[in-house]
Amino acid sequence: MSELGLVVEDDLDLAIIFSEALQAAGFEVETARDGQKARDLLTTTIPKVVILDLHLPLVDGPSLFEQIRSDPRLKETIVVVATADARLAEAYQDQADVVLIKPISFTQLRDLSQRLHKE
């Protein structure tokens, strides 16, 4: 069974691109376009990688980040924070496993995912 990657991104196009990148790296992908759906998916699945946008409707990114970090089931989960806000990126530098500043290139994310998939 292939490993699960979760894309949490409200913008449809970016969600598609991020999904394609993860798939290209060999992940099976689930996509959540709002915080609530992401919260539900995080309670029912154990993704290996989460691509997490910080600006989300319903439940915001930082809350989801806290949820992942405080859930012992998800202690192996790699969190990739994706944001356009340089100051937020700075803030997550030490907490997240990887921080990507938008714009995020497809090849950049695919190559990163490939490395993570092999780990």
Place this chain on the structure above:
Amino acid sequence: MTLQQRLRQFITVSSADPDDARRRQLLNIFLVLLGLIAAIAIIADLALWKAQEPQEALVILVGSLITLIGLSGLYWLNMRKSGTLAASLFIFFLLLIFSFSDSPKEIVDGRSLWVFVVPIILASGLLKSWSSFIVAAFSSGIIVVMALENNLFPNLVALFLYFAMAFISWIIASNLERALAEVRLVNANLDRLVQERTQALVSALGRERAEAGRSRAILESIADGVIVFDLRNKATHVNPALVRLLEIPEEKLSAITVDELSRAPALDAKNRGILAGLLAASGKQISSYRIQWGKKTLSVSAAQVTDINGERIGTVAVFRDYTREAEVERMKNTFLAIVSHELRTPLNAILGYAEMLKEAIYGPVNEKQVRASDRILSNVRRLLDIVNDLLDQAQIEAGKMTIQMQPFQPAALLENVIEIMNKTAADKGLTLTSELDPELPQTLTGDPARLQQILINLTNNAIKFTDRGSVHIRLFRPNKKQWSIEVTDTGVGIPEDELPHIFEAFRQADSTLTRRHGGFGLGLTIVQQLANLMGGGVTVKSKIGVGSVFTVTLPLVVNAQTKRRKT
């Protein structure tokens, strides 16, 4: 008019010479007194007419009348014509009367000998002071002549005493004249002084009033609200603009204290503190803050008011309506946030799809399609660069850009930049070379991200304006305390008159060049602003057709405390 005034007017003679006036007045006094005596004599004579011998009474009446007429004539002469003539005649008549008023023996050496003293003394008072000598001589002459005619021997002692008396009265009169002259001079000086002072005071007051009027007019007409407090923190001046701005009635505002103003209901607790602190602690330098006054945003500046000796005499505060500017600033920030998110998100999407097409994620692609994807990618990246430049520029201007100091390797920085820029240079057929000064320490402290931005902006700019030749990047150490980034190109060069402006935002030498080479011209502005933020600067040398050299010089920090990146 009182009797005294009438009398004074009656005897006063107006004359340009004060001595002459004084003498004529004195003569008038004598004339009036003698006139009165003559008048009394006439009345008495008429009253006692029956008791006298008719002839004797007639003689007295006629004599007194003649005297009265003579005195009136002298008075007229003295008032209207010449004082000297009147006085001379008066004394002459006195001498004449005295000469015939007694028996010659009594006159020459008897009881009437001394009546001649009277005209001698009067002469120095009524005429020039030395005329007493003339009268003395005259009197002496009369005595001598009378003595000889009557076979008497003149009283030489009396004659001597005449001259002695003349001398004494001359001394007294001349001293009096001199003293009076001095008093007049002193008075005249005093008058002149008083006049001068008065004039000076009047003109000074006039000037002051004009000055104060002008200052007040300026204060009244400026658009900014101005309030001046004295040392007891009570308002002394308030202009109409402040009344409008603060919406406090003028009666209340014109005597408001610092405390009352700081406790105004339009201020919340935080802004009360700011205003009170600003007004209380104002120094010689002007300090400014922004406060929220009800719905208005006000910029408040305060400074000490000092007099010409530098003594503090109060505080002045200037209030400016900043509401619209604050609104514009908020809109600008909102706009930037929108640009940041709304512009970059679709660009990110275009970038991603173009990459996926090129990477054949959606099926096989031919060479032309790959090239088309490349063109899309390079254009999207250019657009992203512009958006990023705009945002950086806005952040720096808003003072939001911070510098994160940390250790870095100049060699790695240079290598990284060459790697990023190589393709861009190669695409234009340019050679990109680099050089690292061995004098430069292996590890420096700085903000590598911002330094890379400086290097990339300078290199990009060099490549953009160079059609053939090379771009050379050099990191070196010009002296012990600084290090430099230098980017040299063999491009078109910059006209000399444009050199001072090339770091200004949205300005690029010759707009046709801009059209040909693309770009907003923000790169150099950002380089300069970043260099300044790091405590350094940027210089440029250029020659048309030969090329340009940009040099960023920064302080060399090797072992500075590293600031950790943390939340």
